[in-house]
Amino acid sequence: MVVSLNHSQMQHGLEMAPSAYENALTQYDRAVNKMNLDENVVEFMRWPQREFTVNFPVRRENGKIEMFTGYRVHHSTVMGPCKGGIRYSTNVTLDEVRALAMLMTWKCSLVGLPYGGAKGGVLVDPKALTLRERESLTRRYASELLPLISPHSDIPAPDMGTGPQEMAWIMDTYSMTVGYAARAVVTGKPINIGGSQGRNEATGRGVIITMGEALNRIGMTNNSNISVVIQGFGNVGSHAASHAHELGFKVVGVSDIDGGLHNENGLDIPAIRQWMDEHNTLAGFKGGDTVTNSELLTLPCDVLIPAAMEGQITEHNASHLRTKLIIEAANGPTTIEADDIINDRGITLVPDILANAGGVIVSYFEWVQGLQEFFWDKEEVFRQLERILVRSYDATVATAEKHNVDLRTAAQMTAIQRVGDALLTRGFYP
Secondary structure, three states, X not given: OEOOOOHHHHHHOOOOOOHHXXXXXXXXXXXXXXXXXXXXXXXXXXXXXXXXXXXXXXXXXXXXXXXXXXXXXXXXXXXXXEEEEEXXXXXXXXXXXXXXXXXXXXXXXXXXXXXXXXXXXXXXXXXXXXXXXXXXXXHHHHHHOOOOOEOOOEEEEEOOOOOHHHHHHHXXXXXXXXXXXXXXXXXXXXXXXXXXXXXXXXXXXXXHHHHHHHHHHOOOOOHHHOEEEEEOOOHHHHHHXXXXXXXXXXXXXXXXXXXXXXXXXXXXXXXXXXXXXXXXXXXXOOOOEEEOHXXXXXXOOOEEEEOOXXXXXXXXXXHHOXXXXXXXXXXXXXXXXXXXXXXXXXXXEEOHHHHOOHHXXXXXXXXXXXXXXXXXXXXXXXXXXXXXXXXXXXXXXXXXXXXXXXXXXXXXXXXXXXXXXXXXXXXXXX
16 A cells, blocks of 8 residues: 655654654755755655555465565655665664665765665564565565566665565566566676676675775775774675775674674684674674673774664764764664764764665666676676765765865765756656
8 A cells, every 4th residue: 555644744753763764854954954955856855755555464384374564665766766675674664764765865866876765674573484484475575566666667675684585586576477587676686697796795895995085084094003893793794894804904893783792903804704604693702802782882993883773873872982983884873963972073974875885886786787688797896886986985075075064964965966956957747
């Protein structure tokens, strides 16, 4: 069914936790207040274009039918088809999906991709499902999204709780409906059915590329002397840690949902990744001191990389951070109140829509390769990834210096201006 909440309902957050969406709107308002945009354009871009809520059945292994709820939100189609991940989590809300869809619009615009923002999610604990149940859930959810998704309208991708296998099931479900193998309907697929080289590493690698740009601008160039702490050791955090380790940075702290590890002399990242592959948890690894996730965020370091959930850096811990630089690998890890504290303390923060854009950039490469049926090697993928990220970082810094604003506001201003200009050129329909 199509959700049709009016503006009053959205503003008062009926049947939803308001924090994520309100945080996104506050960031938006802070940016547009420093811009000279048409008020009609400002109002138009505040609202999601469409919202889709589905309730669907899945037959469990014991024969019982269980109902699940899923969402898909399109924030904007001004710049092109919608692009955004699908997450499986017990914390999924329509409010969260709205916020992430809006951030995807700004992220794609900032890095110059011909996409608008989307996001999707299913309220489920994926670890509680068997493989067959997860396939059934994914295929049924995909079938409910058939009015929305296509290679030219909405291209999903993996997010928290999903991965290449889920994308393969979605691609196959869509392909069985249209009668041909539609490689470009999703990204983040396995390579053997049209995925891109380098896609799994892309977000984490991009985080370290932007970290390098930020460090160069503050005169820190000796990698071996630069300490890095990473909260979260999933796909993004683990690949970020590995690439940082390869480049000679000293990764002194990492964590997963069960807690963290700290070693001021540097952790053995390859050994940790092998341990995680074997045990699926950091718990029990002997190469560092045990710390909580809260303690990890306040460890002394040169670079702090939150790569877990949103809302991790708040007004309660922002004043206790002991870092020179924050690189937001997660979406929305810093609250508005914490932003103000961080800026007042002179800590440089590279925002999520720039720092973690590597994933959607390589998703764009995968989409292009799928449409053309012409595939690139990993070296070409990484070369183009770095080119786009460095160009986008430079554009963000130029806006920050021109308007004397922080990097988050500058990134949003740059992205919003591009979407606003395109909207005015296209005009308001009808």
